[in-house]
């Protein structure tokens with residue numbers, strides 16, 4: 217007896233009568249009798265026929281049982297009855313109505329450059345009563361696609377596929393999932409209790425739940441799931457999604473994507489998103505004019521050269537187009553941070569600051585190059601020049617020295633005002 221069969225036999229123990237009946241009817245056998253009769257019939261089937269379909273069905277049902285057990289353990293007894301079977305596979309015929317359904321646009325992810333579409337956006341359709349659903353998809357990878365690219369002389373795509381076949385680490389086959397209801401671009405969102413497998417091997421899904429209540433969706437960001445390790449290059453691939461149906465509709469898609477490292481994004485930013493010095497100067501003088509604090513308009517506006525994220529001197533100062541503040545943050549740190557956790561939130565004003573919106577401040581770049589390493593803060597003056605703001609040691613105990621050093625206390629006060637307005641999001 218193979219280990220697979222042995223494993224499946226053990227798994228059967230956990231299944232319920234309804235599930236055993238589902239298995240039997242799927243295999244075209246009688247589903248009448250007591251639990252022990254049903255069990256014997258399934259065990260016989262397993263041992264005599266060793267049908268891979270039956271093996272995987274037992275595995276899936278067992279997994280569902282585990283999920284529901286976990287859910288029960290973590291909350292009050294739930295009314296959710298989990299009866300499910302691996303779905304009959306969706307038709308591959310593109311004429312099938314399933315493919316004409318709404319096609320939400322998945323948000324462009326800077327760290328994943330889409331190279332080819334393997335499974336176009338397709339809705340997850342609940343097939344069973346109860347919350348737990350299983351949706352299966354079939355797709356062929358290489359042969360068909362490579363032929364298609366070769367015939368249509370799409371050499372670029374052909375090269376991409378070659379890279380994939382040669383297991384070039386930066387090309388991945390990724391699975392993405394988002395809401396269906398939306399108009400416009402949708403951010404990725406996993407459904408509750410998501411579990412993904414490719415060719416019956418589990419695909420790890422990195423997700424965190426804000427609560428263990430049944431039906432809670434994993435928290436964002438929900439990254440694309442890498443299906444690559446378990447894919448067949450030449451056979452048909454079966455990819456299954458276990459998910460909780462709690463009234464929301466989701467759309468899934470599979471893409472071939474290049475994983476873009478943050479350094480590449482930084483280079484891209486440097487070559488395409490630099491705001492000209494003249495525009496930067498205009499921005500500063502507008503700020504100086506429009507500032508409600510008279511005091512500031514007559515003196516200057518202070519900007520820290522220390523990145524608010526890394527607390528280190530900036531090398532590539534940037535901010536988002538939508539940011540109303542002069543203060544920059546370091547593009548390199550920001551990209552690295554989002555590579556780890558893609559939140560795309562401006563560290564200064566906490567607004568959405570996606571990659572496409574980032575602009576490098578060339579005026580501040582020049583300042584960083586020309587002033588000493590020890591300078592941590594500068595001041596833009598009303599005559600469109602700037603000067604370094606030097607803090608002597610006593611600045612740290614401002615409280616005590618403020619009254620003695622009149623000149624510095626004025627600077628400290630302005631500095632304070634700038635900080636306050638910055639917090640209020642005015643700068």
Ligand SMILES: [Zn+2]
Nearest residue numbers: 539562564565
């Ligand atoms: Zn901002």
Ligand SMILES: [Zn+2]
Nearest residue numbers: 607627628631
């Ligand atoms: Zn200061």
